[in-house]
Amino acid sequence: MAEVTLVEAVNLALAHEMQRDADVLLLGEDIGVNGGVFRATNGLLGRFGRERVIDTPLAEAGIAGVAIGMAAMGLKPVAEIQFSGFIYPAIDHIINHASRLRNRTRGRLTCPMVLRSPCGAGIHAPEHHSESPEAMFAHMPGLRVVIPSTPARAYGLLLASIRDPDPVMFFEPTRLYRLFREEVADDGEALPLDSCFVSREGRDATVVTWGATHYDVLAAAEQLGEEGIDIEVVDVATLKPLDFDTILASVEKTGRCVIAHEAPRTAGFGAEIAAQICERGLYFLQAPIKRVTGYDVVVPLSRLEKQYMPSVERIADGVKQVMEAQ
Amino acid sequence: MGLDFHIDHLQLLSPAGEASESAGPIAEDAQLLRRLYRAMNRTRVFDAKAVALQRTGKLGTFASALGQEAIGVGVAAAMAPHDLLAPSYRDHGAQFLRGVSITEILLYWGGDARGSDFKAARADFPICVPVGTQVAHAVGAAYAFKLRKEPRVVATFVGDGGSNNGGFYEALNMAGVWRAPLVVVINNNGWAISTPRTIGTAAESLAQKAIAAGVLGRQVDGNDVLAVHVAAREAIEKARDGGGPTVIEAISYRLGDHTTADDATRYRDPEDLKAAWAREPISRLRAYLAAKGFWDREQETALLKQCGEEVEAEVARYLSTPAPKSDAMFEHLYATLPPAMRLQLEEARRFAPGEGDGHG
Numbered sequence: 001m002a003e004v005t006l007v008e009a010v011n012l013a014l015a016h017e018m019q020r021d022a023d024v025l026l027l028g029e030d031i032g033v034n035g036g037v038f039r040a041t042n043g044l045l046g047r048f049g050r051e052r053v054i055d056t057p058l059a060e061a062g063i064a065g066v067a068i069g070m071a072a073m074g075l076k077p078v079a080e081i082q083f084s085g086f087i088y089p090a091i092d093h094i095i096n097h098a099s100r101l102r103n104r105t106r107g108r109l110t111c112p113m114v115l116r117s118p119c120g121a122g123i124h125a126p127e128h129h130s131e132s133p134e135a136m137f138a139h140m141p142g143l144r145v146v147i148p149s150t151p152a153r154a155y156g157l158l159l160a161s162i163r164d165p166d167p168v169m170f171f172e173p174t175r176l177y178r179l180f181r182e183e184v185a186d187d188g189e190a191l192p193l194d195s196c197f198v199s200r201e202g203r204d205a206t207v208v209t210w211g212a213t214h215y216d217v218l219a220a221a222e223q224l225g226e227e228g229i230d231i232e233v234v235d236v237a238t239l240k241p242l243d244f245d246t247i248l249a250s251v252e253k254t255g256r257c258v259i260a261h262e263a264p265r266t267a268g269f270g271a272e273i274a275a276q277i278c279e280r281g282l283y284f285l286q287a288p289i290k291r292v293t294g295y296d297v298v299v300p301l302s303r304l305e306k307q308y309m310p311s312v313e314r315i316a317d318g319v320k321q322v323m324e325a326q
Numbered sequence: 327m328g329l330d331f332h333i334d335h336l337q338l339l340s341p342a343g344e345a346s347e348s349a350g351p352i353a354e355d356a357q358l359l360r361r362l363y364r365a366m367n368r369t370r371v372f373d374a375k376a377v378a379l380q381r382t383g384k385l386g387t388f389a390s391a392l393g394q395e396a397i398g399v400g401v402a403a404a405m406a407p408h409d410l411l412a413p414s415y416r417d418h419g420a421q422f423l424r425g426v427s428i429t430e431i432l433l434y435w436g437g438d439a440r441g442s443d444f445k446a447a448r449a450d451f452p453i454c455v456p457v458g459t460q461v462a463h464a465v466g467a468a469y470a471f472k473l474r475k476e477p478r479v480v481a482t483f484v485g486d487g488g489s490n491n492g493g494f495y496e497a498l499n500m501a502g503v504w505r506a507p508l509v510v511v512i513n514n515n516g517w518a519i520s521t522p523r524t525i526g527t528a529a530e531s532l533a534q535k536a537i538a539a540g541v542l543g544r545q546v547d548g549n550d551v552l553a554v555h556v557a558a559r560e561a562i563e564k565a566r567d568g569g570g571p572t573v574i575e576a577i578s579y580r581l582g583d584h585t586t587a588d589d590a591t592r593y594r595d596p597e598d599l600k601a602a603w604a605r606e607p608i609s610r611l612r613a614y615l616a617a618k619g620f621w622d623r624e625q626e627t628a629l630l631k632q633c634g635e636e637v638e639a640e641v642a643r644y645l646s647t648p649a650p651k652s653d654a655m656f657e658h659l660y661a662t663l664p665p666a667m668r669l670q671l672e673e674a675r676r677f678a679p680g681e682g683d684g685h686g
Contacts (some may be wrong), residue, residue: 025473050475052473056500057496057499057500058472059499061462061492061493061496061498062462062465062493062496062497062499062500064460064462065459065461065463065465065466065493065496065497066463066465066466066469066497066500067461067466068462068466069412069462069463069464069465069466069467069468069469069470070469070470071466071469072451072463072466072467073410073449073467073470073471074470075470075473077466079620086490089492090455093459093462094653096455096456096459097454097456097459097463101452102393102658102659102661103439103657103658103659103660104439104442104452105439105442105443105452106439106440106442106657106658106660107443107657108442108443108444108448109449110661111452116340141659142659142660144660149551154612164661165661166660168662194665237599241660241664241666241667242666244666266417272673273621316537
């Protein structure tokens with residue numbers, strides 16, 4: 001078993017599935033000869049040829065649209081939108097077609113496609129390269145929304161996403177791409193697309209998180225542990241459809257909940273989780289829910305991005321607030 | 327193709343119904359011409375009925391193809407059954423020839439998604455409302471056929487308005503690069519709701535938009551079903567032989583409103599409409615068929631009677647289709663309904679109306 005980074009895990013999963021299933025093909029900008037701007041598709045052109053690893057013209061709407069046409073005819077396209085800040089031209093196709101093709105044709109045509117896109121801040125990228133748009137897609141019926149937080153989860157969830165018969169938005173936190181390595185067995189084992197991961201068990205409070213923030217929540221957990229606060233960490237990973245039962249069980253156990261995510265707060269996906277806790281678990285709570293999130297501001301340029309993202313310090317502070325509340 | 331370009335314009339039948347000398351074998355193919363003529367009439371009879379149904383509250387908003395029957399019919403008649411159609415919302419003339427039923431089209435516009443679950447033409451795309459997006463789907467499907475070396479061609483329709491849309495350009499550009507087995511038909515009916523073609527684009531022709539994508543573009547008289555059919559057949563054969571995509575700009579005129587929700591008298595000069603009626607496709611073909619002895623008054627009477635009866639029978643089938651149950655909203659949303667949605671499905675059931683909730 002090899003220790004790999006998250007971006008290498010993405011590459012392993014793509015290669016594994018392309019090898020296993022001739023219907024899987026990749027398309028996107030600079031994914032072929034260049035191997036993707038983050039190298040997620042490195043080496044795949046050489047292995048699988050340009051008919052299945054397609055360097056497309058620079059046209060995000062077109063990429064999403066042709067992927068739908070391919071998927072409707074039984075291929076399993078995995079399209080890359082180079083940065084999630086450039087996904088907006090593709091939204092027409094994603095929402096008006098990919099998400100509803102099965103429903104509007106009563107199952108006659110389906111759309112087994114994956115749309116991969118790097119997301120999030122923290123890599124000193126230029127403007128429009130640091131967005132966290134997951135909540136917009138989680139709002140749309142018919143889509144799955146997945147965000148891995150570790151190399152192993154990236155591998156297993158991407159395999160599952162490609163094998164899933166419905167469209168999946170697969171967001172890859174750029175900050176985690178090369179942040180750490182972990183052992184990943186390239187064994188073709190997929191992870192479930194409908195269950196949250198309990199990354200760390202704890203008694204005192206639940207922190208619900210996903211994506212790059214998950215890394216900081218685990219760091220905060222270590223710090224808080226030294227101070228005698230034992231938190232449970234739930235990595236949502238599959239935002240839509242949401243496995244709320246795992247979250248609810250954790251909140252029932254701890255009685256306190258912090259929701260931490262990088263996207264802006266208002267109408268962020270944390271709001272949905274908080275609302276569901278209020279609907280189904282209000283009486284488990286010993287303190288008001290606390291959200292630690294990106295601010296309701298335009299994602300700042302790189303000099304301020306660290307102050308925008310939920311830091312270990314802010315997460316720990318949020319946990320202390322729910323611990324202190326009576 | 328050099329830096330100079332030329333757009334070929336094809337017309338085989340004049341508005342008066344006279345065949346040009348270069349019309350070729352199609353002008354003598356009585357069987358084919360009668361088939362095209364019947365299909366165009368069937369579309370027109372259906373259109374009139376659908377508008378009447380809407381006016382009497384028995385159908386939702388509907389987009390008539392009045393005056394543009396030659397385009398859908400001419401193209402679809404050139405397609406093989408295993409080819410694929412990616413229609414816009416004004417292409418039921420083509421869809422009928424693909425095997426889509428009148429009942430299905432009525433169900434769709436009557437607010438019932440079962441109208442897109444075609445019993446025939448199982449692979450064809452459903453009606454596409456977001457303008458121009460269907461072109462990308464057509465390109466993707468064509469790519470799939472090419473990759474699998476299946477000898478199938480995709481035909482898609484877009485309006486003159488849709489050809490001004492970014493999605494059209496992006497998709498066409500990709501089709502050019504990939505030499506996709508594709509025919510893109512621009513139904514240039516002169517109007518994008520109230521926006522006339524003249525202020526939609528400064529391009530002299532819409533066909534020339536293909537040139538920028540390295541794709542062959544040609545114009546046809548879209549009210550001349552012979553020209554439409556010949557151009558479509560050539561484009562489909564070329565695509566099937568690996569020759570790549572073609573754009574066909576079919577020039578016609580929208581004799582009706584944009585949809586039943588529109589009132590074209592607000593923005594259209596009645597004189598223009600009157601002039602356009604003189605060029606419409608059905609009477610010119612009838613004149614030709616009659617002059618050739620391919621068609622007579624008795625056949626005409628029988629055809630219209632048959633179309634009327636068939637449409638009435640399908641309308642009855644449509645009107646007697648019970649409304650879907652609330653579960654239908656949840657069915658086919660995903661391959662398997664996420665367990666978390668079970669509660670919503672049950673909530674909808676609890677508040678669902680009783681039996682007997684029909685159309686209107």
